[in-house]
Amino acid sequence: MLASFAVRAERSRGRRYPEAPHPYRNPFQRDRDRVIHSRAFRRLENKTQVFTGRYSDHFRNRLTHTIEVAQISRTVAAQLGLNGDLVEALALAHDIGHPPFGHAGEKALDAMMRAHGLYFDHNLHALRIVEDFEHRYLEFRGLNLTFEVREGIVKHSHTYPAAEYPELAEYLLDSQPPLEAQLLDLTDEIAYNTADLDDGYEARILNVEQVRAGVKAFERYYVEIERQFADAPERLKFNEALKRVLNLFVTDLWEHTAAKVRESGVETLSDVRGYGERLAGFSPEVEAARSECKQFLAENLYSSAALAPEKERAERVVTELFAYWTASPEKLPVGHREKVGQEPLPRVVCDYIAGMTDNYILEQHARAT
Numbered sequence: 001m002l003a004s005f006a007v008r009a010e011r012s013r014g015r016r017y018p019e020a021p022h023p024y025r026n027p028f029q030r031d032r033d034r035v036i037h038s039r040a041f042r043r044l045e046n047k048t049q050v051f052t053g054r055y056s057d058h059f060r061n062r063l064t065h066t067i068e069v070a071q072i073s074r075t076v077a078a079q080l081g082l083n084g085d086l087v088e089a090l091a092l093a094h095d096i097g098h099p100p101f102g103h104a105g106e107k108a109l110d111a112m113m114r115a116h117g118l119y120f121d122h123n124l125h126a127l128r129i130v131e132d133f134e135h136r137y138l139e140f141r142g143l144n145l146t147f148e149v150r151e152g153i154v155k156h157s158h159t160y161p162a163a164e165y166p167e168l169a170e171y172l173l174d175s176q177p178p179l180e181a182q183l184l185d186l187t188d189e190i191a192y193n194t195a196d197l198d199d200g201y202e203a204r205i206l207n208v209e210q211v212r213a214g215v216k217a218f219e220r221y222y223v224e225i226e227r228q229f230a231d232a233p234e235r236l237k238f239n240e241a242l243k244r245v246l247n248l249f250v251t252d253l254w255e256h257t258a259a260k261v262r263e264s265g266v267e268t269l270s271d272v273r274g275y276g277e278r279l280a281g282f283s284p285e286v287e288a289a290r291s292e293c294k295q296f297l298a299e300n301l302y303s304s305a306a307l308a309p310e311k312e313r314a315e316r317v318v319t320e321l322f323a324y325w326t327a328s329p330e331k332l333p334v335g336h337r338e339k340v341g342q343e344p345l346p347r348v349v350c351d352y353i354a355g356m357t358d359n360y361i362l363e364q365h366a367r368a369t
Contacts, residue, residue, distance in 0.1 A: 003081030028085035046357035097126030101314030152181035182280035
């Protein structure tokens with residue numbers, strides 16, 4: 001049973017290139033499956049989330065992170081009566097535009113593009129992937145996803161002013177995205193905030209005392225667990241407290257969003273699109289806890305001395321390869337050389353690098369240098 005304001009597959013705005021209906025899958029299920037079977041999705045297995053494979057292979061990568069986001073998103077969507085198929089398709093696609101080496105690679109790639117008066121945006125790169133770079137069908141380029149999935153890729157985590165992005169005009173930039181898309185930025189944060197605490201502790205960059213002092217929600221649950229299970233191993237007490245933090249975020253997200261929807265008076269998808277602000281969100285108390293957790297990770301994990309060498313290497317590899325191919329475009333693969341006349345050279349080089357896995361970019365760097 002879908003809520004009155006949910007997106008309905010039978011009312012989809014359709015695909016760029018019309019296709020006959022599938023006999024037993026609705027349009028959003030087909031989109032989900034097309035994303036899963038895409039090369040860009042498979043490459044997520046070898047793209048850094050926080051820890052590179054050289055640091056350890058025990059931690060999350062972009063693919064396992066994506067699976068966790070999809071699980072959390074489906075759970076919240078079910079509680080709100082939203083379209084779970086659309087939510088799942090969006091969750092599985094939300095990170096396919098990320099370059100190798102996580103945020104360090106993205107930072108370096110964007111810096112190189114800005115030196116040429118351009119920029120790199122992983123959401124818009126994901127749109128390029130599903131509209132053009134994936135080439136699996138005879139009738140069209142790209143995956144030919146439904147409008148709703150493409151719109152969600154663009155708008156789930158960022159508002160693009162219509163006046164500044166005329167090329168995105170078809171995606172209704174002056175209106176809010178459906179709740180199915182609004183959830184994604186929040187479930188993404190729930191997934192990586194809790195997972196990065198877990199991986200940081202497992203890597204011994206963070207310790208229990210640090211997390212207890214810096215994340216009040218974790219401390220509150222840890223005190224309860226110590227009272228109940230004083231003799232349990234620290235690792236298991238850490239796991240239990242973190243599980244409860246995750247549950248706090250997920251439960252509050254759907255409860256507060258449901259309350260906000262009721263208070264707003266929205267009844268239809270059109271009402272959601274026309275509302276003055278996004279309706280998905282946390283309560284003030286849990287939003288403060290989320291913000292505190294995110295700040296703690298920024299100060300104690302992402303900027304830690306232990307991860308600095310990997311970040312520096314990532315930025316150096318991306319920077320040097322970008323400079324190498326922009327100076328010597330004849331060294332690009334044939335398919336990318338052919339695009340140079342159609343698009344600016346820096347954009348072609350950026351597209352090539354952004355599609356690489358961590359291992360592949362290191363191989364290319366070794367050959368180039």
